[in-house]
Amino acid sequence: MQDILALLTPADRLEISSGLGFALLLARYAHKAKAKLVIDAEEYKYQAGVHLFAVMLSEHVTAQLATTEPLVYNTHQMYLRDSMPVLDMHIRNQYKLGVKLVRGAYLDSEDPDVLCESYEKTNEQYNAAIKLCSDRNIHTIVATHNHDSIKIATSLENPRISYAQLLGMADDISHYLAHHGQQVYKYIPYGSVQDVVPYLVRRAHENKAMTKRAKAERKRYLDEFIRRVKGQVCPTRIDFPVRGNGV
Numbered sequence: 065m066q067d068i069l070a071l072l073t074p075a076d077r078l079e080i081s082s083g084l085g086f087a088l089l090l091a092r093y094a095h096k097a098k099a100k101l102v103i104d105a106e107e108y109k110y111q112a113g114v115h116l117f118a119v120m121l122s123e124h125v126t127a128q129l130a131t132t133e134p135l136v137y138n139t140h141q142m143y144l145r146d147s148m149p150v151l152d153m154h155i156r157n158q159y160k161l162g163v164k165l166v167r168g169a170y171l172d173s174e175d176p177d178v179l180c181e182s183y184e185k186t187n188e189q190y191n192a193a194i195k196l197c198s199d200r201n202i203h204t205i206v207a208t209h210n211h212d213s214i215k216i217a218t219s220l221e222n223p224r225i226s227y228a229q230l231l232g233m234a235d236d237i238s239h240y241l242a243h244h245g246q247q248v249y250k251y252i253p254y255g256s257v258q259d260v261v262p263y264l265v266r267r268a269h270e271n272k273a274m275t276k277r278a279k280a281e282r283k284r285y286l287d288e289f290i291r292r293v294k295g296q297v298c299p300t301r302i303d304f305p306v307r308g309n310g311v
């Protein structure tokens with residue numbers, strides 16, 4: 065972090081400090097509302113700056129607000145080759161940050177040199193990251209629609225793990241987890257057309273990649289519809305058990 069700070073010009077520092085001021089304001093609102101502030105991950109070229117910003121923000125938040133649990137979460141993209149050492153460094157330095165784990169959304173536009181060589185390798189890193197965070201007792205949001213990863217996360221039975229899915233995607237999984245007392249966040253796109261359209265295009269691409277899963281998902285939606293019509297209590301069972309209080 066010191067290395068990056070040394071590279072900043074006075075204008076960079078000014079820009080960061082005004083951004084920090086605004087983010088701190090958001091953090092105060094989040095604190096009052098008992099909400100979390102989750103910083104998304106962007107393209108690789110921005111990530112060193114985003115990580116730095118997240119660390120600086122969490123230090124200010126810890127100093128200024130009486131928080132017992134992390135209020136700020138930083139996102140790690142596990143499709144990056146260097147993601148495990150970066151995550152490990154963040155954990156070892158005991159930054160007061162929660163972790164949000166994603167695979168990564170910019171597969172088509174990133175330089176292949178910074179990416180894992182295959183989908184399987186990304187999966188391996190993602191699942192290893194879940195276990196690492198759980199072992200170190202880090203507050204972690206497992207942000208994925210991937211069954212295998214969610215199955216691994218639920219099997220760890222760590223109350224510091226929560227889940228997140230995008231609205232309109234894997235809603236059956238979100239519902240199932242929430243029903244079993246897990247903390248689940250749904251991401252809702254909000255913003256100007258200019259900001260939201262590129263986001264929706266990326267989601268459309270992902271949905272194309274998910275067609276293999278779509279058939280099984282459609283079946284679960286139908287089962288869920290029938291269950292609701294019949295007024296049954298427990299949601300349609302998915303292929304992983306979740307221990308917890310049904311709510």
Ligand SMILES: Cc1cc2nc3c(=O)[nH]c(=O)nc-3n(C[C@H](O)[C@H](O)[C@H](O)COP(=O)(O)OP(=O)(O)OC[C@H]3O[C@@H](n4cnc5c(N)ncnc54)[C@H](O)[C@@H]3O)c2cc1C
Binds near residue numbers: 167168170181208
């Ligand atoms: C709640 C939530 C928040 C998110 N926030 C962010 C964010 O802040 N920043 C961000 O970048 N993304 C974000 N994403 C998107 C995320 O990174 C994935 O693109 C998306 O969730 C699909 O991956 P998956 O884990 O659901 O599972 P899957 O559908 O099983 O995995 C697909 C992903 O695997 C990876 N992959 C596929 N093929 C290859 C290959 N050949 N080589 C290497 N890797 C490959 C890619 O990352 C691809 O998106 C978010 C997703 C969710 C659910």
